[in-house]
Amino acid sequence: MLYEKYRDEIDAILARYPSKRSALLPVLYIAQDAYGRLDDASIREVAEILDLPYTDVFEVVGFYTLFYNEDVGKFVLDVCDDVPCCFCGAEELVADLEQRLKVKAGYTTDDKMFTLRRVKCIAACDQAPVLQANLEFHYKVTPDKVPALLEDLRRKVESGAQISISGRFAEH
């Protein structure tokens, strides 16, 4: 099903590598976006597309924290709470987001729009406090910037723009 639906994209990815194994991560991104998460069935499906042993694919999915085995919102908000960000107000940012989104970090909003998570240093300390929305960086996010940011993300969803929880469209 995945392959039938995303044949062009997957074929394009496969064409980039000499062996199918190398295409594992990009194909997993597609699967995660398509299903909203990677459960057992979708992982097995990817393994079959790539002719890989099931266990090998489970190992890869288990290793990375950016593969989700539960449903997440349209946007995953990863807020850095490591030391430099903390000095610059990460805790205030988390508190503000929790209050506005009415969820604790680690959870998804009722409208399934946002998943809020705490993460460790994401290598942008010079622009702290930092968060990533579907892996796209937002720098110097002080609480006063939050309403506009959330509004912007919501609008993206409403406009029907392509959304990728795997961060495929994140600008770096």
Place this chain on the structure above:
Amino acid sequence: MPDEVTLTIDGQSVTVPKGTVVVEAARKIENLIPVFCYHPKMAPVGMCRMCLVKVGTPKVDRGTGKVELDTDGKPVIQMMPRLQTACTTPVSEGMVVVTKDAEVEHAQKGVLEALLTSHPLDCPVCDKGGECPLQNLTMGWGPGQSRFDYSDKVHFQKPIPLGDLIYLDRERCILCARCVRFQDEIAGDPVLGFDNRGRSWMIISKSDPAFDSKFSGNTTDICPVGALTSADFRFKARVWELQPVPTVCNHCPVGCNMTFDMRANEIMRVMPRENDAVNEIWICDRGRFAHHFVASPERLTTPLVRKNGKLQEASWEEALDLVARQLDGIRESAGGKAVGGLAGPSLANEDLFAFQRFFRETLGSPNIDCRPGTALDLPLDDFGAEYGLTSGTDLMQLGKGTVVLVFGADPEEEAPVHLLRIRNIAKRGGTLITINGRATKLDRFAEHTLHYRYGAETEVLAAMLKPLYDAVPPEGKRAALRGFGDLRGVLANASAERAVANAGVDGPTLEKINQALASATNLVIFYGQEALRAGTSVTAGLANILTLARKAGAPNSGLVALVPGANARGALDMGVRPDRGPGYSALKQPGMAAHEMFDAARQGRMKALYIAGLDPVQADPTLAEALKKVDLVVVQELFLTATAQLADVVFPVLSVAEREGTFTNAERRVQRFRQARRPVAPQRPDWQILQSLARQLSAEAVIAASANVSDKSRRQARRAEEQARKRTDWSYASPAEILMDIAASVPLYKHISYASLESALGVWGRKPNEAYYFDGTSYENTGGLGKQVPAGAENGGTLSLQPFNVRTFSQPAERPWKLIATPFLYDDSTLLNGSALLNNRKARPVAALNPADADSLGLKDGDVISIASGRGELRLSVQRTRLAPQGVVLVPLHVQGVPLVTVVEAGVTAVAIRRAEG
């Protein structure tokens, strides 16, 4: 010597081959560096850090490029700034290693303390306790005390079944990855892996079914802690209560060396016994877990005699007397020829030799066979002995320069441990070629693979023979090959192009294979049931490849025939066959083959049938009719099989665990198994039953011979009496004495005796202290290594090319599919009786079709189809699988609910397939 390196370990100098890692170099001088993740059968990974040592190398002056010398003229040694892992550090010239000092000890203590932080310390209930490297290394190198809080341990759910057979205890796992690496590097089933990271790191298996490997039990042996335990042995016994008794696996032709680990009279577990020439330190899961037939409550315990139409318990005297009297009567009235005997390929050599003596000498009947007499019988294989692997060949030593050709075989199912050993030859640089009608697991490790169209095997062989044939130099050499001229005509039209066209194989690959064959230093050819079933032209073709490549009788070369049954080769060697006597000796008059005996029985020409260790009726229920027409049916068995149920007399026999004997494996190594268990019922070994009968019958013959003196000339009478006396010599006190008789009368077995089979006693296998490297389990071999008998071609003399013909198979239009019978390790053999753990692994009664073919027939998984050949029809549900080649339906052999015998024909069976109604 440029390939050797000398280094100093704790002040002691040692010279080892280049590339050796420090752990192995130290081991050579009995300096045991503790290890967990390192295992000599696998590539080092340096994961556990247990083997940390100090390493220094001679300092080299940057300017001059020369080694700096100190004031004494000795090289200045520069120590590496940090401890190094001895398992991953290769030795280098002049290296200095320190394995014992305060810094190293501090590190070792630290590693052990860390490994034990979340260990539950539940050794008192751990199966590994008593043979656990973690226990041993903690005793030897551990800190004795932990600074961590006992109540602060991480706990996990446990045990977690990794599959039906193996359980994981995450708290005990030290994450050394030995199990994962074994599955990847050795078994070739990458079904174990790591999930998550850090504290959540854990072993998982996500194959379907989980832990889908025929070798899974080996991971419990090499796991250095009690993290992996087998469902079979979990909580069954403490290892120090066990008494290991050397045995040989009786399940397949590999003949793995094992031990039955006994507690009192019970087999508690089966473990591998190290024998590099056979199984290294591995066994498959059938060998390990299918021992329960021995203690099955369904075993026959007393003789049974049919009275008033029903089998009833009887005493040995009564049953033996009855059989002896009746056989004597038949011999008198109808002659020995009216008696037929079938003895199966799982019987010991001693039984089989006694069996053929009993028939040929005592009863005077030439009718004996080692096959059940169904349409599935394979041709009797001689080439595996005539051109067999030459004596002294050790697959473990073969690598570069060796070409291994596997033709028409699926070693994973037919001889699992051979798969590992063949793969290892390829890993050591050998060239593996697989040629088959369908994909098998071994293809994954092969350098060249061809898939032929079933029925066109000989086309491929002809194209392989042709260049070898043409390359034989004319002068003298050709004359030294008997049958050379006969092949000329057969190969005249052979060519790669023809094989490509007629067999559908890949031309360039065929070309490469031919080059590899032509340049092989050693050539080993395996063939299996599909090759055997395809007919003697196929096996003859393989024998001819060996001969034309000048490898017949050459060292490290030969054929290995995977004939099903643990002692199939023994049965052929012992002459349990209608056409040859012991040692393949010619017979004046051949007897009836098994299927001919049943034909004769149907026509009322067979008065008695004696069946030992075979179950023809289970394989072909229509044989029941034939049996009913036989006056006397005698069965020797472990279980009341379908055949036994129809017998007039049933003798209960001892199993492999309750008696002594020898098996001859596919490589023609004769190996001895020992009595591990006291019989719990008055069963007897097969040979003894035959001996008792023979004694009674011969006594009567001698009396008869001397009684005849009056009406015959004296000379005739003396001769008759002499012969009768020779036949009466049935005074074997033990199987060892039968083996002496075998050695005396079968030239191939000339040097075989129980003593010679034990020749390596005490010098072989790992010494117990080396168990640190492997496991608490020492695979010490105290039972001997067995001995290989020579191949016929080793005798020198003229080599023969075997009659070979190219056959074309023409598919009848009305039956456009080919039916192929495929062997499975977990089939419905009675030897799997009672081993319920393996039930889920058993081959299912399905017909495998390629998805494209299934689509063309509009078939889904589970749809029932009718498969009709020229002989009959069979109904099965469909399994769609890419493993089935197009145009072929694969049907499992020896699986209940699959009456293959009703459809198979000689050679390729052409069938029509249609959806079954209703």
